[in-house]
Amino acid sequence: MNSRGSAPVSTAGFTSVELVVAMAIVVSVFLFTLAYLHTILHRERTKATVRDMYSLVLATRMQAVRRDANVVLEVDLARREMTAWADAPPSNFVRDDGEPVIGVRPIPPFLSLQAVEGPVDGPDSVAFDQYGGDAKLVDRIVFRSNGGLLLPQAPNSAPPGRPKRFTSDVPVTSVNCRDTGCRGIFLADRPGGGPNRNLFRISVDDFGRVGKASLLKWLPPGQGGNGGERNFVPPPWKWVD
């Protein structure tokens, strides 16, 4: 007689109930693993790309100092790539034959160049426009030989303001982009507008004049940003998954 009673009587192996329960556990583990991995991989991919582009801005500035020359970082929206080159004198901020290319980074298709309000690849998506009065010189950052930024002159390329009030969500190093826009390279992980996306801003000289680069993330008012402002904040960030 079986001393275990009648429920799991199986001398050959597992009963069907046991297999079903084991399968339920395996399926639940699989589903949860998949959900979390999807979130983590999407976020890591975005972070890695944005970090890479931010690094190129830093490297461009360093090259300007090292070469004691103007170095330009141009964002080509049509070809979706960023190119840094040393601008030989007389500086015209246009890449001429013979000017050495310092670095090229493709912009992957899963990232959109888009400002807080504006279309994908719109004129404000890369707001480093107009140099020496030439409105055709757009979408490029120019570092001078001392590492400082040559200030872009277009209205959409003005430096940001400070937030009206600082909170735990909007700390001291945050910025407020005015309605007319502020300079920066704006990268979003989703092409649609609105707050349900992770929107980054890579920029130079938010408040100083030493060529300091910054990497900030948009914090919409609904997620803790100040009402009536376009706040970009430093990490730690709130993510939209």
Added chain:
Amino acid sequence: METQTPQRRPHRTGWVILVLMVASNFLAWMEPLVSVTAGIEAVAPMQLRLSLGACLLAAALVTATWLTGRHSSSHLPRAFSHPRPLGFRLALATAAVNIFFGIAVAALGPFASIGAYRFSLAIQGLWFLFVLPGEVVSAYLTGRGTVRPAQPPVEEAA
């Protein structure tokens, strides 16, 4: 016609408790990955492996001990005379602790990087010390709860 007494009715709810327990582990282990590392720095591969490994280990242990409980014939101490409700209570307690850990990390994580990191380390230590053993014991008791005591041999009417 043969009638079943309530004690002989088969139990069908144990799997829900087991799945709840296993699923709640993901809150305690994966939330630190998506909440605490909220900056531009990448998630460390070692941390990802540890978190996923802990969840898989717990699932494997829970399944194995539940099956062991179902196939076990040893006598339980008197304190475990009702293993099924005891296992359920323990499972609910561990799931509640896991959910609390996940919510706490998600709430604290984005605001205090170093503190949240230490907090998540403390949670991981506590999980290995208390939650995982609790889940193993719960799974065993839940499995044992499906085993009915041996019936005395039925004397045939003369």
